[in-house]
Amino acid sequence: MITLLKNIKLLGQTEIEPVAFRAGKEMQTMHNIENAYLLIKDDKFYAFGPMSKWNPSLLEGLDGPCTEIDATGRMVFPSFCDSHTHLVYAGSREIEYIDKIRGLSYEEIAKRGGGILNSSARLHAASEEELFDSAWQRLEEITATGTGAVEIKSGYGLNTEDELKMLRVIRKLKEKSPLTIKANFLGAHAVPLEYKGKQSEYVDLIINEMIPLVAAEELADYIDVFCDKGFFTPEETERMLMQGIKYGLRPKIHANELDYSGGIQVGVKYNALSVDHLEYTGDEEIAALLGSETMPTLLPGAAFFLGMVWAPVRKMIDAGLPVAMASDYNPGSCPSGNMQLVLSMGCIKYKMLPEEAFNAVTLNSAYALGVSDTHGTIAKGKVANFYITKPISTLEFMPYAFGNNKIERVFLNGAEN
Numbered sequence: 412m413i414t415l416l417k418n419i420k421l422l423g424q425t426e427i428e429p430v431a432f433r434a435g436k437e438m439q440t441m442h443n444i445e446n447a448y449l450l451i452k453d454d455k456f457y458a459f460g461p462m463s464k465w466n467p468s469l470l471e472g473l474d475g476p477c478t479e480i481d482a483t484g485r486m487v488f489p490s491f492c493d494s495h496t497h498l499v500y501a502g503s504r505e506i507e508y509i510d511k512i513r514g515l516s517y518e519e520i521a522k523r524g525g526g527i528l529n530s531s532a533r534l535h536a537a538s539e540e541e542l543f544d545s546a547w548q549r550l551e552e553i554t555a556t557g558t559g560a561v562e563i564k565s566g567y568g569l570n571t572e573d574e575l576k577m578l579r580v581i582r583k584l585k586e587k588s589p590l591t592i593k594a595n596f597l598g599a600h601a602v603p604l605e606y607k608g609k610q611s612e613y614v615d616l617i618i619n620e621m622i623p624l625v626a627a628e629e630l631a632d633y634i635d636v637f638c639d640k641g642f643f644t645p646e647e648t649e650r651m652l653m654q655g656i657k658y659g660l661r662p663k664i665h666a667n668e669l670d671y672s673g674g675i676q677v678g679v680k681y682n683a684l685s686v687d688h689l690e691y692t693g694d695e696e697i698a699a700l701l702g703s704e705t706m707p708t709l710l711p712g713a714a715f716f717l718g719m720v721w722a723p724v725r726k727m728i729d730a731g732l733p734v735a736m737a738s739d740y741n742p743g744s745c746p747s748g749n750m751q752l753v754l755s756m757g758c759i760k761y762k763m764l765p766e767e768a769f770n771a772v773t774l775n776s777a778y779a780l781g782v783s784d785t786h787g788t789i790a791k792g793k794v795a796n797f798y799i800t801k802p803i804s805t806l807e808f809m810p811y812a813f814g815n816n817k818i819e820r821v822f823l824n825g826a827e828n
């Protein structure tokens with residue numbers, strides 16, 4: 412299967428010599444080609460360049476029919492990589508959202524048995540099939556808005572059986588969906604009601620029972636812990652991460668959303684692939700992250716929805732750090748998986764330049780997902796996940812026109828979706 416796109420107004424985020432991520436000043440780098448062609452062979456990018464260099468001889472030796480697309484006036488970008496979601500869940504939580512409007516904080520709602528525990532009770536009552544069907548709809552929704560690779564967490568089970576149930580649903584989504592999917596085991600999302608006052612026993616359950624079972628069925632790629640004020644301590648996090656690593660699960664954790672919790676430092680210490688949220692990031696946290704292999708990941712949708720303080724992203728990038736952005740799609744703190752909106756919020760709220768924000772939602776978030784060798788840019792041999800925009804004026808229009816869908820056609824694994 413050969414697909415040829417011609418007359419592309421701008422082919423964004425191409426790479427000749429792929430890098431794992433971009434940090435600091437480099438985040439302003441984006442290799443874009445004006446008036447370009449793009450050639451796709453089967454499920455991979457095969458060749459690209461300016462139209463002035465297009466030559467039909469490039470098709471020689473490529474078997475099969477060639478579908479030609481005239482992309483005049485349109486831009487092409489690699490699909491978004493959404494490295495942090497909780498998109499398997501049962502039921503929405505708009506009633507709590509009204510409580511929030513009335514002034515209750517995230518922690519107050521959680522303390523009243525709302526929040527994550529509310530979703531946990533609903534998930535318990537839902538069948539695998541129901542969970543699969545509703546998550547499938549969400550996957551279709553994020554595909555249409557430009558996402559091509561996504562991480563999905565467990566964490567609404569909070570007991571062995573239901574955590575495994577969630578992870579089996581994610582495995583089925585992986586098998587059936589054209590999206591690239593990674594699974595993250597988040598047994599330590601909250602302390603379930605039956606362990607109230609016995610948090611360390613719940614941590615033991617995760618360590619002694621859940622992690623070995625998750626690993627035995629090969630249900631997860633990563634391990635997560637909500638390491639924050641009112642949830643799990645750095646010491647508890649450390650114990651769980653050590654066990655996860657022993658069973659082959661690299662950490663990718665929630666940290667510093669509610670306080671200077673020590674979560675970032677624990678994540679770096681255990682070589683987490685990413686530490687996510689990061690509203691409370693100070694000089695010590697920045698120092699810990701510099702030179703590490705851990706990707707600082709911002710979730711502006713959750714900060715927006717909950718009315719949080721904004722992470723000091725300008726300071727982080729200016730200090731030389733890379734940053735990624737993801738949606739956090741979940742029923743409690745971000746009921747949206749729209750990465751076009753995340754791109755806009757990066758510019759509007761974090762004061763990122765458009766190129767920095769693009770790197771944060773493509774290449775750097777691919778790194779935070781563990782797939783930057785195959786996704787996140789348009790490079791020869793990478794998976795052909797990309798979208799064609801509607802006719803638009805400039806690259807800057809993408810983050811600028813917030814809330815509007817700028818995407819006309821979506822391709823996953825080289826095939827139109």
Ligand code: NIG
Nearest residue numbers: 526527713739741742743744
């Ligand atoms: O990433 N911070 C912790 N967990 C989720 C919220 C999940 C929920 O409220 O259901 C988050 O925001």
Ligand code: FE
Nearest residue numbers: 495497665739
């Ligand atoms: Fe989250």
